[in-house]
Amino acid sequence: MSAGQVIKCKAAVAWEPGKPLVIEDVEVAPPKVHEVRIKIVATGVCHTDWECLYGTGKGMKFRPFPLVLGHEAAGVVESVGPEVTKFSPGDKVIPLFLPQCGECDRCQSPKTNLCKKNWANTQVGVLADGTSRISCKGQQVYQFLGVSSFSQYTVVPDTSLAKIKSDAPLDKVCLLGCGVSTGYGAAIKTAKVEKDSSCAVFGLGAVGLAAVMGCQAAGAKTIIGVDINPNKFAKARVFGTTECINPRDHPNKTIQEVLVEKTCGGVDYALECVGSPVIMTAALESTTDAWGTCVIAGWSETEAMNVVVEKILMGRTLKGTYFGGWKSVQDVPKLVDDYMKNKLKLDEFITHKLKLDQVNEAFDLLKSGESIRTVISLF
Template sequence: MGSIEEDRSATAGKVISCKAAVLWGPKEPLVMEEIRVDPPKEMEVRIRILFTSICHTDLGFWIGENEAQRAFPRILGHEASGVIESVGAGVVDLKEGDHVIPIFQGECRECAYCKSENTNKCLKFGVDPMRKLMVRDGTTRFRTKDGTPIYHFLNTSTFSEYTVVDSSCVVKVDDHLPLDKMSLLSCGISTGVGAAWNTANLQVGSTVAIFGLGAVGLAVAAGARARGASRIIGVDINSAKFEKGRGFGVTDFINPKEIQTPVHQEIIKLTNGLGVDVSFECAGNIDVLRGAFSSTNPGWGLTVLLGVQAQPDLLPIHPMELFDGRRITGCTFGGFKGRSQMTTFAKQCFSGAVDLDKFVTHELPFDRINEAIQLLMEGKSLRCIMQL
C-alpha cells in the first residue's frame, strides 16, 4: 500500500480490497484473506487500522465458549488504532485523516443512557456480543472475493486493514500521541483502570484484592496504585505473575494452589480481620467471584465484576449477605463514556498516570496473528501489538 494520504484520495467512496484475518469456525486458525470492504454509509466511518491487539474476549469467541454467539465467517478484534480513510453522510465531528480508536461500547449521545451521568451504557451502540451486523441498517460491510458476506464483531472488527465503524463507536485522539500504544485503550487498560477509578472510586489508603492478574487485572492494579491504595493483593494460580504484578503495584500475592485455607480467609488475615474495601473479579469464574465477594469487608465491601462469565450460571450470593452493607456490581469499559471521556483519559495515561509500555509484552506483524493468539492462550503475553 502507498502512503495513507494517497490511499485516502484513491479509495474514498469506493470498495476497498484489503487483507483481513477471517474466522471460519470455532478454534480454527484465522485465515488471512483478501476481502472487500464497502464505503461507509450514513453516520459511519471507514478506518485504516494501523495497530491491533488481542483481548481475552476475542479469545473466548474464537474458542466458541457461547453457542449463541456463533456466526461465521467473522472478523474479530476490538482493540486497535488507526486513521480515518473516509466518512459517510451526516458525520460532522470526524474527518478524513483523524487519528482514532474504535470502541466496542459506543456513545450515541442521544439516548436516555448517554444523557445520564449514572451509566456509560448506550441503548443503540452498547456492547452486544450477539450483534453481527451494522446497527443502523442491519447489513455487513465485509465480503469475500466471491461475494460471501462476512460478519462484524463488537461494533469494531479490527482484524482487518480496513474496517467500517459507526461514528458513535469512534474516538478521535490527539495526533501527537503514539498510535501503537493508543490501541491499548480500546478495551483492556481502560476497563481495568476505569474499574478502579470510576466504578470503585478508590481513595488514598484503600485496600484492594484482584482476582486474576491478566492485562485487565494488572490494569486494575495500576489504577489502584495511581489512586494511592495502601494494599493491593493479587490472586492468581500462576505464581510467575507475581514479579510482573509487583511492577504494576501489587503488594501481596496469593496462589490458591499453594495454600490450605480458602483465599478469602487469607485475605481477611492480611487485612487484620476486616477484609478489603474493594475486590475485583477478573477471571470470569463463578467460584472465583464467590471468593472475591467473601474477601470484602462485610460492612462496606464492594465487589466489581470484570470477568466475562460464558456459562449461564447464577450468582453464588445469598440475599441475606447483602444486608450488612456488602455490594456487588458489574463494570463495562471501565465506566468510561467513550467519546466524552477517552481523550482525557488518554492524556492522563501519557502524562504518567499509567505506564502503557509495561502492558506490551510482544510485537508481531499482522500476518502472524495466530502466533499472537497462542501467546495469549499460554499466558505468555499481556498484550501483543500487531502492526498492519
C-alpha cells in the first residue's frame, strides 16, 4: 500500500519560463487534512498551460517556478487525507482548478460559480498550508492552479475534485476539466443562447468548438465560426457551424464589419474564445444593438480591451465566463453523464494521443494549430 508514503513517479517539470518541459523523477507527498492524492490517468494539453510557460508577462501574470503544469485531467483516487469524507481510494475523479466548497456565500448563490476556497494559494501554486506536495531534486515544485496533471500522481484539495461515474472513459472525460466545459458553458450558461438566434464564435480551438456545440444544443439558427486557420473549418462543421469566415479573406474590412453586414445588423450572441483583447473588441462590435450579448471565454490576465461606450449604451451586454459558469463539483459529473448519453461530444475534440515524454510535442501541435486537443496518457 502506498497510502501514507511518499510516491516517486514521473512528471514534466517546467524549470523556468520559456524553456521546454523536462521529464523528471519527482516525489509526491501524502495528502494532508482535506486533501486527496490522485493517480492521473489522462490529461489534456490546454492553451493556458502553453501561455503560462511561454506567454508569462504577455497576458499572463508571473507564477513561481519550478512548476508542474497541466489542469485538464482525470484519474483515480489513490489515498485520502484526514477529514476527507466524500472520496475513497479507487473513485474515478476529475481534479478542478475551480473549487466548490458548498459553504461560502458564492457557493450558496445561484448567480455564480466563483468559489474562492484556497483560491489565493492555488493561484500561486500551493495548497492550503502554503506548500505544494510535489518536490524534485530536493526542492519544492509548484502546482499549477493547485492541480499539476503533468505528473503521474498529484494532490488536490477535496473541494477541488469531482467524483464521476465508475465506467467513464478517463481518456475522454479529462477534457471536461477545462476546455470543453468552458466553451460549452459559455454558450449555454453564461450567454444563455436562445433558440433560432444568430451566433458568432471567435476562435475554433477546443474552447471555441465547445462553444459552437453549446450554440447548436441551444437551438441557434445561425452559427458563424471565425478563425484565421481555414484547416479548422471542416471540424467546426461537425460541431454545428452553419458557415465559417476567415478574416484574412476580407482585407479591406474588419471582421465585425463583415459580420454586421452579413447578418443585417449584427449577431445576437458573440463568444470570444481566443484571449486576444483586439478580438474581444471585434466580438462585442459584431453583436446587434438593443440586445446583443458578448461573452469573453478566452483567457488573459493582464491586458485591457477597448470598449466604445456607445456600444454598451445602445443595449449590448458584455460579460465574462470562468469555467463556463458551471459549479464545478456538482456540474462536472452531470457533463460526464451527458457525454455517456451521447448528448455531448468529446471524442471529436481529440486529434492526437501522446505519452508524457512527448508533452513538448503536444505544445508544438497546439501552437501550430495542427491539434484541437492532445490527450496525454500518464502510464
